[in-house]
Amino acid sequence: MIPGQAFFILAIILFVLGVVAFFVKRDLLTQFMAVEVMLNAGNLAFLALAKASGRAEAQVIVFFVLTVAAAEAVVGMAIVLHVFRRKKTVRTEDASELKG
Amino acid sequence: MAESFWLIPLIPALSALGLALFGTKISRKWISTQACLAVLFSFVLSLAAFIHLLRTPSGSPPLTKVLLPWISSGSFSAPLAFSFDALAAVMCLVVTGVGLLIHIYSIGYMADDRSYARYFAQLNLFTFFMLVLVLASNIVLMFVGWEGVGLCSYLLIGFWFERPTAAKAGMKAFVVNRVGDAGFILGILFLVLAVGSPDFARINASAAGGALGPGLVTLVAILLFVGAVGKSAQIPLYVWLPDAMEGPTPVSALIHAATMVTAGVYMVVRLNGLYSASPVAGSVVAVGGAVTAVFAATMALVQTDIKKVLAYSTISQIGYMFIGCGVGAYAAGMFHLATHAFFKSLLFLAAGSVIHALSGEQDVRRMGGLRKYLPRTFPVFLAGALAISGIPLLSGFFSKDAILTSAFANGHYAVWGLGLAGVVLTAFYMFRLVFLIFYGEERLSPEARHHIHESPRVMTTPLIVLAALSVFAGYIGLPAVVGHKADLFGRFLEPVARAAAEPVSAAIEWNLILLSTVAAVGGLFIAYLFYIRQPAVPGRLAARLPRLYKLLVGKYYVDEFYDAVIVRPAVRGSKLVYGHFDLKIIDGALDGSATAADAAGRGFSRLQTGLIKDYALAFFLGVIFFIGFVLLLKT
Numbered sequence: 137m138i139p140g141q142a143f144f145i146l147a148i149i150l151f152v153l154g155v156v157a158f159f160v161k162r163d164l165l166t167q168f169m170a171v172e173v174m175l176n177a178g179n180l181a182f183l184a185l186a187k188a189s190g191r192a193e194a195q196v197i198v199f200f201v202l203t204v205a206a207a208e209a210v211v212g213m214a215i216v217l218h219v220f221r222r223k224k225t226v227r228t229e230d231a232s233e234l235k236g
Numbered sequence: 237m238a239e240s241f242w243l244i245p246l247i248p249a250l251s252a253l254g255l256a257l258f259g260t261k262i263s264r265k266w267i268s269t270q271a272c273l274a275v276l277f278s279f280v281l282s283l284a285a286f287i288h289l290l291r292t293p294s295g296s297p298p299l300t301k302v303l304l305p306w307i308s309s310g311s312f313s314a315p316l317a318f319s320f321d322a323l324a325a326v327m328c329l330v331v332t333g334v335g336l337l338i339h340i341y342s343i344g345y346m347a348d349d350r351s352y353a354r355y356f357a358q359l360n361l362f363t364f365f366m367l368v369l370v371l372a373s374n375i376v377l378m379f380v381g382w383e384g385v386g387l388c389s390y391l392l393i394g395f396w397f398e399r400p401t402a403a404k405a406g407m408k409a410f411v412v413n414r415v416g417d418a419g420f421i422l423g424i425l426f427l428v429l430a431v432g433s434p435d436f437a438r439i440n441a442s443a444a445g446g447a448l449g450p451g452l453v454t455l456v457a458i459l460l461f462v463g464a465v466g467k468s469a470q471i472p473l474y475v476w477l478p479d480a481m482e483g484p485t486p487v488s489a490l491i492h493a494a495t496m497v498t499a500g501v502y503m504v505v506r507l508n509g510l511y512s513a514s515p516v517a518g519s520v521v522a523v524g525g526a527v528t529a530v531f532a533a534t535m536a537l538v539q540t541d542i543k544k545v546l547a548y549s550t551i552s553q554i555g556y557m558f559i560g561c562g563v564g565a566y567a568a569g570m571f572h573l574a575t576h577a578f579f580k581s582l583l584f585l586a587a588g589s590v591i592h593a594l595s596g597e598q599d600v601r602r603m604g605g606l607r608k609y610l611p612r613t614f615p616v617f618l619a620g621a622l623a624i625s626g627i628p629l630l631s632g633f634f635s636k637d638a639i640l641t642s643a644f645a646n647g648h649y650a651v652w653g654l655g656l657a658g659v660v661l662t663a664f665y666m667f668r669l670v671f672l673i674f675y676g677e678e679r680l681s682p683e684a685r686h687h688i689h690e691s692p693r694v695m696t697t698p699l700i701v702l703a704a705l706s707v708f709a710g711y712i713g714l715p716a717v718v719g720h721k722a723d724l725f726g727r728f729l730e731p732v733a734r735a736a737a738e739p740v741s742a743a744i745e746w747n748l749i750l751l752s753t754v755a756a757v758g759g760l761f762i763a764y765l766f767y768i769r770q771p772a773v774p775g776r777l778a779a780r781l782p783r784l785y786k787l788l789v790g791k792y793y794v795d796e797f798y799d800a801v802i803v804r805p806a807v808r809g810s811k812l813v814y815g816h817f818d819l820k821i822i823d824g825a826l827d828g829s830a831t832a833a834d835a836a837g838r839g840f841s842r843l844q845t846g847l848i849k850d851y852a853l854a855f856f857l858g859v860i861f862f863i864g865f866v867l868l869l870k871t
Contacts, residue, residue, distance in 0.1 A: 151800045151856055155856065156851075158852060159849060159852070159853070167848075228847065228848045228849060229847060231846075231848075232845065232846030232847050232848060234844060235844060235846030235847075
């Protein structure tokens with residue numbers, strides 16, 4: 137039997153990995169994946185909570201997050217695709233037209 | 237039909253609106269037809285309401301129509317309400333009747349003008365405001381009409397605004413009237429504060445009942461009279477009226493002779509309860525009128541512009557109306573207002589016909605001997621001149637005599653004396669004009685001579701109607717010696733304006749009539765001597781009294797005085813304020829705030845790096861900060 141805290145620790149590790157990857161990596165696609173990792177770390181934390189408290193609400197939220205993540209993936213990929221078509225690159229430094 | 241009297245002002249308003257909106261799209265014929273028909277409808281309605289008024293027994297309340305509640309605050313309320321009593325009836329008939337004739341005359345006079353629709357739209361708009369002024373049942377609504385006619389006067393004086401003198405004259409009229417209106421507004425405020433209601437009936441009742449203190453009544457009456465002085469061009473605010481002659485001649489006839497400039501007189505008569513309650517204010521009105529009557533007449537003696545002579549004459553004649561109001565003979569003042577509307581608009585329109593015939597010539601020194609060229613204009617001009625001079629049995633004689641007799645009967649002997657002197661001057665300057673224009677040798681410029689022609693029927697027909705009115709209108713107000721019942725006009729106005737004049741014995745009255753007749757005929761005879769028998773005399777007289785002559789020609793240098801004392805210091809002060817306050821403080825504050833906003837924008841825009849990572853970092857730090865904050869709160 138795996139103790140409940142282990143899930144939390146894993147979730148935290150995954151989340152930190154996502155954050156670090158987001159800031160370290162320079163191309164949109166990888167950053168996008170880092171965001172997915174963070175989302176799923178969150179999901180894992182919710183599931184751990186659901187297991188610890190024995191209540192179902194947290195599991196429902198996970199389904200919400202999954203749905204939102206799917207929608208986000210669609211929009212995000214579309215943006216990445218367009219950036220690539222315009223600039224022939226997906227490096228975030230190259231898309232900085234909104235500089236003040 | 238009488239119940240729909242409230243439509244009287246609204247019909248010209250609708251027509252003006254239509255002409256203003258669609259004037260450029262419809263034919264000239266339709267424009268003038270519509271404008272004239274609108275005034276004709278108003279005239280017919282006025283006539284119907286007038287007949288209704290004659291049939292109702294005196295003492296019954298006047299026709300009143302509340303259109304809308306307008307200003308209502310606490311116990312104060314000023315509704316949009318019209319009421320049609322004897323006084324309003326006289327004014328409505330004069331405004332729509334004379335107005336109609338002048339509209340018709342304008343068809344011919346303005347036939348070649350580019351801005352035909354604008355002219356008729358403004359003329360109709362003027363008619364609307366003038367009718368609002370006379371029909372208003374409270375002083376606040378009256379003020380709307382009062383300012384509205386001022387606006388139309390400004391627009392129509394500056395009708396030919398391409399001419400700088402016309403634009404300036406319009407502005408002068410507007411600004412000078414502001415001075416009077418300042419007094420008028422103060423008067424309204426004091427009145428409303430004291431009475432608690434702007435309604436004319438309530439104001440007159442409380443003033444007559446002594447509900448207001450004598451000091452307050454005098455203050456209010458004099459403040460309102462200041463407004464009347466501005467609008468009716470009396471000393472010291474008359475200077476705008478001679479300049480107003482820059483407008484088209486029918487406008488001078490309608491606005492600056494027959495109707496608008498007499499609004500001050502109408503106002504005093506409308507508030508006769510107030511003026512009767514204050515002998516001081518009454519004396520101010522009477523003396524002001526008498527001094528103006530003589531003062532303006534002396535300036536008319538030497539003017540060479542035909543319209544300027546008539547303008548000074550108008551100022552002088554309005555002075556007579558104020559004499560009547562000041563001595564308590566309100567009906568006599570109104571009577572002179574009505575007859576003056578006939579003969580002065582006749583004189584203006586006939587003068588316009590002369591000017592039209594001479595292709596725009598206005599200087600009497602380049603006229604003369606026009607009798608045979610203008611066979612229709614000459615007799616009507618002569619009729620007008622005879623009427624205004626007070627030659628017996630014509631309208632001006634009866635109305636002026638009623639005023640002078642009342643002044644004498646109420647013990648204002650100085651006012652009466654000035655009025656009598658004014659009669660001599662009036663007869664003199666009018667016949668100077670007649671003789672210079674129609675008699676003597678021809679002094680025409682060759683060009684004017686070449687084009688000379690009598691005016692078309694559409695212009696001369698209104699002249700003939702007005703001439704008939706000028707000659708016969710006097711018989712509705714015969715003097716008391718003929719019998720008390722003979723003064724139909726005075727008896728008609730009795731419910732609104734009680735006759736305050738004390739009766740004088742028949743012998744005295746006959747003598748007064750004789751004296752004013754002698755004065756009028758004397759003035760006429762002097763003019764005859766000067767300009768027909770001995771044409772060299774005026775020149776020699778001017779050479780003999782060079783100072784007096786220059787003073788009169790220079791119009792007593794009042795304009796120059798105002799220019800030096802008021803206009804130029806005001807302009808200099810404005811320039812100073814403009815340079816120091818407007819440019820430096822106001823513009824500086826405005827520029828400063830713009831510069832500050834700009835600098836702030838530049839500074840903060842540095843935060844927008846355009847790099848997703850920076851935004852994400854800010855977001856991340858924000859979330860950490862927020863979580864930390866919440867945790868901190870919990871512990």
